[in-house]
Amino acid sequence: MSQGVPGVPPPKSVLDALSRTSSDPTTCGYVPNAGELSLRKAIADEMKFRYGDDADIMPEDIALTAGCNLAFFSVATTLADAGDEMIIPIPWYFNHEMTLTTLNIKPVILPTRPEDAFMPSPERCERLITPKTKAIVLVTPNNPTGAVYPPSLISAFADLARKYKIALVIDETYRDFITSGPPHHLFSSSAPVRHRLGLVCASPSFISHLNTALDSIQICAPRPPQRALAPLLPSLRTFIRETADAVAHRHTLFREVLPKRWCIASQGGYYAFVRHPFVGISASKVCQRLAEELGVVCLPAEFFGPKHNESVQQEPERWVRFSVANVNDEKVKLVCKRLAESETAFGWSIDPKA
Numbered sequence: 001m002s003q004g005v006p007g008v009p010p011p012k013s014v015l016d017a018l019s020r021t022s023s024d025p026t027t028c029g030y031v032p033n034a035g036e037l038s039l040r041k042a043i044a045d046e047m048k049f050r051y052g053d054d055a056d057i058m059p060e061d062i063a064l065t066a067g068c069n070l071a072f073f074s075v076a077t078t079l080a081d082a083g084d085e086m087i088i089p090i091p092w093y094f095n096h097e098m099t100l101t102t103l104n105i106k107p108v109i110l111p112t113r114p115e116d117a118f119m120p121s122p123e124r125c126e127r128l129i130t131p132k133t134k135a136i137v138l139v140t141p142n143n144p145t146g147a148v149y150p151p152s153l154i155s156a157f158a159d160l161a162r163k164y165k166i167a168l169v170i171d172e173t174y175r176d177f178i179t180s181g182p183p184h185h186l187f188s189s190s191a192p193v194r195h196r197l198g199l200v201c202a203s204p205s206f207i208s209h210l211n212t213a214l215d216s217i218q219i220c221a222p223r224p225p226q227r228a229l230a231p232l233l234p235s236l237r238t239f240i241r242e243t244a245d246a247v248a249h250r251h252t253l254f255r256e257v258l259p260k261r262w263c264i265a266s267q268g269g270y271y272a273f274v275r276h277p278f279v280g281i282s283a284s285k286v287c288q289r290l291a292e293e294l295g296v297v298c299l300p301a302e303f304f305g306p307k308h309n310e311s312v313q314q315e316p317e318r319w320v321r322f323s324v325a326n327v328n329d330e331k332v333k334l335v336c337k338r339l340a341e342s343e344t345a346f347g348w349s350i351d352p353k354a
């Protein structure tokens with residue numbers, strides 16, 4: 001339960017369409033940087049379906065990228081120069097931090113707290129804004145915490161960004177796992193299915209600058225999946241909903257069978273963020289022993305934040321990320337049984353408050 005990889009392949013209609021478009025010689029050439037117009041139109045329609053008919057989204061607002069990491073890279077390089085700053089909540093999605101440091105953009109850390117279910121605070125964020133700040137970067141549903149930010153919180157961040165004339169970048173890679181209505185009421189970025197396709201949704205004026213950046217990064221995203229998906233998107237709604245329901249069911253199961261001393265702070269998208277019960281033991285040590293001795297692979301929170309100075313004495317980080325995306329119900333039960341076994345097998349003291 002370590003990697004956030006989809007456990008279910010796309011439907012047969014997508015795979016069939018992909019094999020047709022991959023062997024079509026007309027998909028060998030370039031398309032404009034922003035991608036096939038037919039797919040950008042179809043995405044704009046799907047976004048209206050997701051965010052509401054009044055959502056003001058046009059094909060001109062959309063640029064297709066080879067995956068969401070590339071979407072973020074191209075957005076970051078379009079928005080900021082070396083030496084500028086972007087505010088990112090921790091725990092962070094480590095590829096965002098890596099992108100920023102690669103581009104010499106300073107990641108400014110906005111801590112989030114378990115007692116707030118890892119929701120970032122707009123008030124604390126405001127105190128971090130400087131003349132060098134170019135953007136606030138949010139991920140919802142979050143990787144690694146699974147926290148799903150409510151529309152009201154996202155609106156508060158949008159107001160803040162507007163007040164300081166900076167960008168609000170929302171990575172919604174896991175958007176389709178929100179089953180409770182529109183994720184928010186803004187224009188935002190999102191991602192369709194696999195085969196290395198992501199997208200950026202922003203104003204046409206931003207997209208034209210982004211196209212310049214994309215030209216030196218990818219020229220255009222691979223064409224076969226763009227052609228294959230364009231006519232299919234509305235027919236995939238049921239598949240998308242069923243996949244979201246299956247993942248939601250697995251979250252419920254995980255909550256039910258997780259041993260009671262392991263505490264969930266937040267859960268959503270692919271992930272659950274769980275505090276292990278061992279006093280004074282770092283999540284890294286726990287994850288290492290779980291992997292080596294009990295065959296359970298999960299990721300410690302230390303992977304999702306800046307490196308701490310080891311000479312400074314601090315309470316060890318006890319949060320662990322579990323992914324429920326690519327396991328079946330039996331695996332979830334087996335993992336939880338092994339977590340229960342670890343409480344005696346590891347011989348470590350258990351937190352009496354757990």
Ligand SMILES: Cc1ncc(COP(=O)(O)O)c(C=O)c1O
Nearest residue numbers: 004067068069093139143173198
């Ligand atoms: C928050 C977030 N953004 C982007 C990505 C990368 O997405 P893609 O595989 O489309 O590049 C991931 C993958 O784990 C992710 O968790």
